[in-house]
Amino acid sequence: MSVDAPAHRQPATGAETQTPRARQRSALGWIAIVAGLIAVGIVGASVVGGGEWSQREALDPESAAPDGTRALAHILADQGIDVRIVRSHDQAAASLQGTEATLVLPDAPALSDDAISALTAPAADVVLIDPRSRTLRLIADGAGAVGVADDALVEPQCSVPEAQRAGPIRPRTVFAGTDAAQCYPAAGGYGLLVRETVRSDTPGTQRVSAVDGAALFTNEYLADDGNAALALGLMGRHPTLVWYVPSVADTDLDPLNPSLGELTPPWVSPVIALALTAAVAAALWRGIRFGPLVAERLPVTVRGEETTRGRAHLYAQSGDTAHAALLLRHGTRVRIARLLGLSGASSAAEVADALATLSVSSREEARTALDGPPPASRRDLDDLYDRLRRLEAAARAALHPERNDR
Incomplete structure (x- = not known):
């Protein structure tokens, strides 16, 4: 009598032994990894973009932020001034040609000395709203910042008509210079310098004013004291106002020291990003989960009286x-x-x-x-x-x- 032996069963593979719940957990894990990487990329992009936007808003005539100057630009336009906002020094120079115009110039570290001198030469008035040492040396005959005033109202105490009409203000950075009218004395310097020189290339004079616009002309402080009146007086002397907004991209300087990104091949960054992604995925995949907490009995219980x-x-x-x-x-x-x-x-x-x-x-x-x-x-x-x-x-x-x- 023959007895049929039971068929030998083949061992089940890992895919066959995996339960639907385990497969679901695995899929959810990969979804969580991808979502985390996307979130990290979004946060990094927002941080970088936020920093660039903050730099753009400072003294920007198109910015409504507290440190922007859109309110002043609108007030000047309402007064009949042709406000031209330019973000290129070549475009600013072209707007100044052939007209009596005022140039509003913040600090422009990306421009060379020759570019700043060429930019300011055709302007009838130059208003420095963020004066730095180099700009003052080039345009205001060696004037410089000498300190910071306290938060107190200061009378003009000078013969500049715009300052007399504006009345007292609260200057922050104060300056000093020779051959210039000096207004608002405080902290060993002056909140406003006004210097007029005879232009060599064209007939007439050029007037250069230096004032801390970040403390007086921004949206946050424009309505205080005589700030608005002083800004209108300095910037509204001519029917055309060219407001130059500098940026890092607008430069005439040759890069002497290339950055690390410029020296590396273009395929390096994607490879690094892919390697980091693989490392994070492998760490989450092979990571060991911690088990439940284990309660441990203390070996000795000491009564308070004994202590x-x-x-x-x-x-x-x-x-x-x-x-x-x-x-x-x-x-x-x-x-x-x-x-x-x-x-x-x-x-x-x-x-x-x-x-x-x-x-x-x-x-x-x-x-x-x-x-x-x-x-x-x-x-x-x-x-x-x-x-x-x-x-x-x-x-x-x-x-x-x-x-x-x-």
Whole structure:
């Protein structure tokens, strides 16, 4: 009689043994990894973009941010001034040609000395709203910033008509220079410099004004004091206003030191990003999950009384009577304060006054016991302990006399 042997079963593969719930968890894990990488990219892009936007908003006539100057640009346009906002020095130079115009010039570190001199040469008026040392040296005949004024109103005290009409302001950065009208004296300098020179290439004069526009002409401060009137007076002298907004991209300087990104091949950055992504995915895939917390029994349980006695023996061995007295006084003061309805943080003087009010003890005696000089010996410490105990007992007896009658 033949018996059919059971067929030998092949071992199941990993894909066959994986349950639907496990496959779902695996898919959710990969989705979480991809979502995390996307979130990191979005946050990085927003941080970089936010920094660039913050730099763009500073003194920008098209920015409504607190440090922008869009309000001033609109007011000038409402006064009939042709406000031309340019973001290229070539475009600014072209707008200044053939007309009596005012050039508003912030700090332009991306332009060379020759470019700044060529840009300002055809302007009838130049208003420096963010004067730096190099710009002042090139245009204002060596003037410079000398300090920062405090937040106080300052009168013009000069003969410049625009400053006299504007009245007092609160300058921040102050300047000093030779051969220039100086207004708003403060902190050893002046909040406004106005210098007129005869132009060599064209007939007439050129007027250069230096003022800290970030503290006076921005949207945040324009409505304060005489800031708006001073800005309109300095920038509205001619029917055309060319407002140059510098940027890092608008430069005539040759890059002397190429950056690391310019030196590396274009395929390096994608490879690095791919390697980081693979490393994060492998770490999450092979990471070991922590198990549940394991409760551990302490080997010894020490009662509070034993701890107190142990500390007392340490104080006795060290002979630190001052520290022991401090602890005794603190404990007695807290207990008496709570007994009298005071806060546990009440001082010794407050507790002594309350005890004197209850006629438990004189104010001087209670104050000496609770906050007197430290004992010099063990006998003095014992005497202090007896006084504190009697003082606390007297306070309890005064507040709860019925307990003493029992």
